Amino acid sequence: MMERWRPFAHLQVAREKYTDSSKYKGGKQAGQRQKAIAPSDDQPGEEDDEAYGDRSELIEDREYDTVASSAMHVTKQILNVQHVVIIQPFIKWGPRKSPTKPELLLQEAEALVRSLPRWNIELSMKVPVETLDKRQLFGSGKLEELKSIIQARQESGTPLTCVFISKGTLTYGQKQTLEQVFRLPVMDRYSVVVQILRLHAVSMEAKLQVALAELPYIWSQVKDQEGTSKGSGRIFLSDAQRQMLQLRERKLRNELDTIRSHRELLRNRRRQKNFPVVAVVGYTNAGKTSLIKALTEEQSLQPRDQLFATLDVTAHAGLLPCKLEVLYMDTVGFMADIPTGLIECFVATLEDAMLADVIVHVQDMAHENCAQQREHVERTLSKLMVRNGERTFSPERIINVGNKIDLVPDPESLTMKCIDGEQRLYLISSQTLVGVHELLLEVERRVLRVTGRQRIVIRVPMGGQEMAWLYKNAAVTESAADPNNAERLLVSVVITEAKLQQFRHLFIRNRG
Numbered sequence: 001m002m003e004r005w006r007p008f009a010h011l012q013v014a015r016e017k018y019t020d021s022s023k024y025k026g027g028k029q030a031g032q033r034q035k036a037i038a039p040s041d042d043q044p045g046e047e048d049d050e051a052y053g054d055r056s057e058l059i060e061d062r063e064y065d066t067v068a069s070s071a072m073h074v075t076k077q078i079l080n081v082q083h084v085v086i087i088q089p090f091i092k093w094g095p096r097k098s099p100t101k102p103e104l105l106l107q108e109a110e111a112l113v114r115s116l117p118r119w120n121i122e123l124s125m126k127v128p129v130e131t132l133d134k135r136q137l138f139g140s141g142k143l144e145e146l147k148s149i150i151q152a153r154q155e156s157g158t159p160l161t162c163v164f165i166s167k168g169t170l171t172y173g174q175k176q177t178l179e180q181v182f183r184l185p186v187m188d189r190y191s192v193v194v195q196i197l198r199l200h201a202v203s204m205e206a207k208l209q210v211a212l213a214e215l216p217y218i219w220s221q222v223k224d225q226e227g228t229s230k231g232s233g234r235i236f237l238s239d240a241q242r243q244m245l246q247l248r249e250r251k252l253r254n255e256l257d258t259i260r261s262h263r264e265l266l267r268n269r270r271r272q273k274n275f276p277v278v279a280v281v282g283y284t285n286a287g288k289t290s291l292i293k294a295l296t297e298e299q300s301l302q303p304r305d306q307l308f309a310t311l312d313v314t315a316h317a318g319l320l321p322c323k324l325e326v327l328y329m330d331t332v333g334f335m336a337d338i339p340t341g342l343i344e345c346f347v348a349t350l351e352d353a354m355l356a357d358v359i360v361h362v363q364d365m366a367h368e369n370c371a372q373q374r375e376h377v378e379r380t381l382s383k384l385m386v387r388n389g390e391r392t393f394s395p396e397r398i399i400n401v402g403n404k405i406d407l408v409p410d411p412e413s414l415t416m417k418c419i420d421g422e423q424r425l426y427l428i429s430s431q432t433l434v435g436v437h438e439l440l441l442e443v444e445r446r447v448l449r450v451t452g453r454q455r456i457v458i459r460v461p462m463g464g465q466e467m468a469w470l471y472k473n474a475a476v477t478e479s480a481a482d483p484n485n486a487e488r489l490l491v492s493v494v495i496t497e498a499k500l501q502q503f504r505h506l507f508i509r510n511r512g
């Protein structure tokens with residue numbers, strides 16, 4: 001019997017090196033961390049971590065690493081330089097034919113690999129298949145052809161290190177067969193996306209989520225293996241390892257529950273502080289961070305041309321033209337064809353965003369697949385809203401934004417798409433800032449309407465308690481001496497109806 005190909009048996013990366021994650025915290029997250037200017041208890045990251053101590057021992061576990069690397073080739077891979085062959089299988093005919101063009105699927109697979117800093121694409125191919133369920137995935141002739149292409153590339157001196165088959169998940173049997181044919185480790189979308197998520201997880205919550213996201217994959221591989229090798233006597237996991245995985249899952253879930261209940265507390269506190277919240281959502285790489293940077297002028301934000309660059313919901317304060325302070329929440333990007341088990345883990349953070357007063361949906365107008373991306377985001381959003389107890393997508397709360405128009409050769413042609421039923425699409429470029437001011441005015445209109453705020457001018461005595469009260473309970477946008485009364489000030493404020501009633505009750509009634 002052929003011995004099982006054990007591709008990573010030779011790989012041993014020093015534990016200290018792996019645990020020094022500070023090197024991988026650069027870019028967007030690092031910037032967001034330093035400069036997210038929201039009040040400190042709105043930050044879902046660092047403060048939570050500090051409040052609940054060090055949980056890293058839950059994530060770093062040598063025994064678990066051994067099991068994970070044999071099941072999914074993920075552990076410690078981020079550190080290694082990889083020379084990757086991408087193979088994009090697609091079903092050419094029939095009812096299961098992919099709705100997305102194979103070229104676009106391949107582009108998305110390439111973008112995933114490019115998101116990993118030390119991974120290089122050496123070869124990328126799209127290959128027609130009849131079905132995605134065959135044990136060897138490809139027909140025999142095709143498989144031989146692929147093997148020869150890979151071998152020829154290796155013989156010509158290209159050091160190939162792994163094959164990425166861009167399918168959600170490969171079964172254990174498929175993976176084993178392909179590894180034996182190619183004599184290289186084989187990865188699927190799930191394991192590549194996990195690598196990217198690991199790289200970008202900064203807060204303890206995101207790290208725990210990623211750690212939890214790996215487990216269903218490992219279990220599915222174990223189940224597949226049991227199915228394919230009944231009676232052959234091979235054991236993929238010992239009883240002790242199974243128990244270790246079950247225990248790990250329980251602990252991770254408990255920790256996440258603790259962090260989330262803490263977040264609930266923060267959310268309530270934020271409500272009390274009365275900051276309007278604007279969540280910015282969209283397909284991955286659509287330009288969410290860039291838009292927040294444009295709206296808040298927060299220079300430290302560093303948008304990156306990488307998928308899933310934002311894994312933590314981060315809050316950034318910005319001023320509306322009326323001087324009202326709002327919090328913009330940057331969220332994890334959406335992506336189609338990601339196994340649901342994986343994305344489920346991040347749904348909790350998105351649910352948080354769904355509670356925002358206004359939701360800005362950013363779309364990449366320069367992307368060939370823009371319409372499908374938009375549909376995917378809208379479908380996911382409406383599912384999330386239903387979960388949150390909202391039956392319908394309230395158009396009042398959603399602003400559609402068409403970003404990157406500087407990259408569209410003929411932006412005029414887009415104006416046709418600007419009115420989509422009731423919904424207007426705001427065309428902008430977060431880079432050149434075209435259209436950003438108009439969008440900001442619309443954000444202001446919606447925020448005021450949805451949160452029941454109004455702009456009014458109140459006359460108050462100079463040096464009285466009224467002024468201090470207004471600073472505390474409303475947004476004071478301007479104050480000037482009253483031309484008709486030297487002892488009074490005219491104060492422009494943005495205030496909620498409830499606070500206005502309170503003001504009347506406290507100051508106007510008392511004055512008699």
Ligand SMILES: Nc1nc2c(ncn2[C@@H]2O[C@H](COP(=O)(O)OP(=O)(O)OP(=O)(O)O)[C@@H](O)[C@H]2O)c(=O)[nH]1
Nearest residue numbers: 285286287288289290303304308309310333404430
């Ligand atoms: N030309 C152009 N590029 C843009 C524009 N907006 C964003 N980009 C670029 O698009 C890439 C992705 O931008 P991000 O703002 O990081 O996108 P994101 O949606 O936050 O990405 P994820 O966090 O990965 O979901 C970066 O390289 C940006 O510089 C735009 O209006 N014009």
